[in-house]
Amino acid sequence: MSNGITTLRWGVIATGLISSWFVDDLVLSRKDAKAYHIIQAIGSSSIEKARAFAEKHLPGQNPAIYGNYDEVYADSNVDIIYIGTPHALHKKNCLDAISADKHVLCEKAFTLNAREARVVFEAAKKRGVFIMEAMWTRFYPLTRTVISLIHEQRVIGDIQRVFCDFAMDQKIASLGPESRLKDPALGAGSLLDIGIYSLTWGLLGSDSGIGAEAQTPEIAAKQTIQDGFDVATSAILLYPNGRQAIVSSSNLVNPKSNIICTIQGSNGHIDIAGFPSAPEYFTLYLKDGSSKKYEFERPGRGFYWEADAVALDIAAGRVQNQIMPWAETVRVLELLDEIRRQGGAKFPQDEVA
């Protein structure tokens, strides 16, 4: 404990963009922090990269620097491993961290498919460690407010349709075949990289239940496959109660609008602006013609909300989080598996040995 609040000591695996965002956010000074986060160790493929990362993102701090991941797992001062590697490595990274009895926060997509996720959760269950998919967007106060408004307060009445598109020109053509954005063996494709956020909004907008409490939608999906990975995916989710979610992603083009998600109900609709991963504000439009804009303070990027939740879970002895429980991660991956089955994107890891 530090200053009377829960303290969590993180070992960060991989020093790419997402890790830098995560670390930057965790060391921000925040007035409403629910936990105190220490970046205890940095592990990269080389000690030089780890050191450069620490110097840039943790100036004046003194994390342990490792030129591999195993030493991070073995560091007895590390409570939890943050995994910021490409999707395809998550399964191994998670299993290795779990074997070392570390708690784990693993970036999305948690694994390449549902089968891999089940293996990881089984291992975590056996060891009794906390583990969660780092679906940070679900922890945004904005997201919690939208969910409360539509499902608890039912301000837009009966929900009818949800639209979410995540488009981002990732300059695919300029990348080499070894890029995580192009190599299917690294989980390449728009769906797992950004489409997972569109799907998340489709699910959260359509259904108050998650994990075991979620309804199961029918799915119709198509993917544009180039060089073995999807550059665009679109999927329609049809719920037993008739609600539809139309979710899409593209890594060839930029967003068509600042409004990235719309949730339509019988009494109005909600437009969410920003990135599907990092929404900035939303506007509620009611049928009576009134509207209200909801704005939220967000220093940095907003990774600390999930990190705080993880810290509180671990302090309370929980092994999973109620906003992103294991069953929800598996369910989302099952839906992604089905979208890929219909759409045609395959990973070599889908083949069971």
Next chain:
Amino acid sequence: MSNGITTLRWGVIATGLISSWFVDDLVLSRKDAKAYHIIQAIGSSSIEKARAFAEKHLPGQNPAIYGNYDEVYADSNVDIIYIGTPHALHKKNCLDAISADKHVLCEKAFTLNAREARVVFEAAKKRGVFIMEAMWTRFYPLTRTVISLIHEQRVIGDIQRVFCDFAMDQKIASLGPESRLKDPALGAGSLLDIGIYSLTWGLLGSDSGIGAEAQTPEIAAKQTIQDGFDVATSAILLYPNGRQAIVSSSNLVNPKSNIICTIQGSNGHIDIAGFPSAPEYFTLYLKDGSSKKYEFERPGRGFYWEADAVALDIAAGRVQNQIMPWAETVRVLELLDEIRRQGGAKFPQDEVA
């Protein structure tokens, strides 16, 4: 001929909303008219309704008034029949008009399914009369400009995705089961009523070819079925070249945006505003940050553009129109058939006797 331009004498079948819009537009005084249109005869289910329609929409004119359709077909002063009945009646109305050797302009959806359309075109071919589906939106200067910009001038580069949604709260719950919007035997459902426009934009935006020159997209579709008809339909079209069109309709909710169609390419995108059936303007956004708004004069609603084209075709002795040829009507209905096959909406007329 009148004032040196082609004249066409119309017999109007049915006196509902769409017929009133059509007639209002045809008798507008226009400075750029390519043809002169005379509403020669009005046919309704009762002579009172026909007379009331004529008094309201054709004041000071003197159309022949009939309390049935057959007398309109038989009127030797009528050149062409405009069919504004519910979809389910189109096949019979078309065949009756063709039997009387009249040319025909038949509202969309042309028939309930592709099979019915083939029967109608076969009959028209035998009699040598002109016939066309009244897909008026395709004749808008706005529409022709969009097509030219994206497919001929290629201003937005390689087209990647097209989105079009037509949503209109038609107060379904307040209607009786006999309404054309609720009775499957009358072709009820959002797809044939308004979704056909979303599909049209998906097709026009994705592909420069129509009819026999069109590429065939794969389709994935879902429909929300209530009381035997669809209240919401969503479909994904995937083209052989990877382009995707995401088209949707709902008669439960209103539009989520004034932008009803977006066409995204590698060099920018086009946002079309208004109704998918009657677009008002569009804006071209290029990757270099520049944008240009395209505005169009449109007195009335814009039904005269298709009517002028029909008049010129007939004057030239053509039996079909190159913007909406028979093969295109059949193709669109085949796509609608496939969307319904996947989505579950059925019409009693789908069953072949």
